[in-house]
Amino acid sequence: MSPLQEGLVIAHLGQGIAVESDGKTVLCQPKRKLETVTVGDNVLWQLSAPDQGSIEEILPRRSLLTRPSRNDKVRPVAANIDTVFVVFAPEPYCDFLLIDQYLAICENRNIDAALVYNKTDLNPQTALIDELAIYENLGYSIFRVSATHRHGLDQLKLALAHQTGILTGQSGVGKSSLTNALIPDKDLKTNTISATTKHGRHTTTAATLYHLPSGGNLIDSPGVAIFGLDGLSEAQLAYGYREFQPLIDHCRFKNCRHVNDKDCAVRAAAEQGNIPMSRYQRFLKLRDKMPRAS
Ligand SMILES: Nc1nc2c(ncn2[C@@H]2O[C@H](COP(=O)(O)OP(=O)(O)OP(=O)(O)O)[C@@H](O)[C@H]2O)c(=O)[nH]1
Ligand SMILES: [Mg+2]
Ligand SMILES: [Zn+2]
Known part of the structure; x- marks a missing residue:
């Protein structure tokens, strides 16, 4: 077997994945069991035939x-x-x-x-x-x-x-x-x-x-x-409004939805003008659009 080399996935082509390694680009196939390889992935690959590679491993992703x-x-x-x-x-x-x-x-x-x-x-x-x-x-x-x-x-x-x-x-x-x-x-x-x-x-x-x-x-x-809401939960959506982050722990209820909940620190901050009302209102709209767990 050829040695494993590090490479960077630069494109998805019809017939495989273009991996850049050592200044060259090689067409690779992912190993069958590998989760979906994507552009930007750092991978370990090896030659499987002349000018052809096989992706053996996806290195840890930072995002x-x-x-x-x-x-x-x-x-x-x-x-x-x-x-x-x-x-x-x-x-x-x-x-x-x-x-x-x-x-x-x-x-x-x-x-x-x-x-x-x-x-x-x-x-x-x-x-x-x-x-x-x-x-x-x-x-x-x-x-x-x-x-x-x-x-x-x-x-x-x-x-x-x-x-x-x-x-x-x-x-x-x-x-x-x-x-x-x-x-x-x-x-x-x-x-x-x-x-x-x-x-x-x-x-x-x-x-x-x-x-x-x-x-x-x-x-x-x-x-x-x-990419839509990319599977965010309601709590993650609230966290996604960065000005809410320091307030969330000050809501009276741990599972506060930041809508009409009693003593909601986020809503209070918006009403008092401490955080932007337009952003808070858009948060409510996005929240409304989220699929509900039933
Ligand atoms: N006036 C002006 N028009 C621009 C500018 N940049 C892009 N456009 C025009 O806006 C239109 C859309 O530009 P695109 O680059 O195709 O927009 P896009 O975001 O790639 O659109 P999608 O591929 O549909 O997602 C084209 O007619 C461009 O000429 C700019 O700086 N000023
Ligand atoms: Mg475009
Ligand atoms: Zn709240």
Whole structure:
């Protein structure tokens, strides 16, 4: 048997998994019993045939993003992400519920979150400016960029330089435009992956990890726009609102739902203006949308 080597999963191809190892890319098959290998995974692999490998082990992950799939199961979207960059814009109309949802997931999954305000060349609604100030006060970094005018991209590159990031956000906010601006030779790289693994086309649905010319990695995954509430429990959703965290222990009841419960410290803080009311109201909305355990 060939020796085990360490590698990084950079893409899912039709016929296998592209693993980068020692500067080369090898097409690998996961061992049958292995849980689903995903982009960003560090793996141990070995040669099984010339130019072909077999993934023997997934090394421990520091984070994992998943999305809902059939039968109440979840599928991995990407592993070992350091920061989720939540992209939004004045147009399409900004969905703050969705933004809060992404932030809540990151808060629970050991992933940093930052906001990317794209299309700054357009006039924003006042509501957007107000909410931005709220997120900034909560400690979230905000990158103000314009993909089409190439404004603010250097700061974004700098932030990505020492880590693995992923862009997410509703359709039409400019994720693809930003990805193309950050990875100018994206198509070339995609073709290179297919060519070096000598197998099959790289479908547009495949999640792919790109090394940025200025350092760091960006995972481009068409699936990330829909990772939903990612199986968060009601308690995790509350924890996902970071301004609630110091308050939760001060609610009278341990199982406080932070809705109409007596002596709820979270609701009281929102009513007294100590935490943002708009965020609290969105928490209630998201909570309402959650599937109930019956
Ligand atoms: N004015 C302006 N338009 C932009 C900017 N960035 C992207 N757009 C436009 O917004 C539209 C959507 O951009 P995409 O990059 O396709 O958006 P996306 O987030 O990838 O959308 P999905 O793939 O559907 O999730 C396109 O028409 C872009 O030209 C920007 O900075 N300013
Ligand atoms: Mg896109
Ligand atoms: Zn409470």
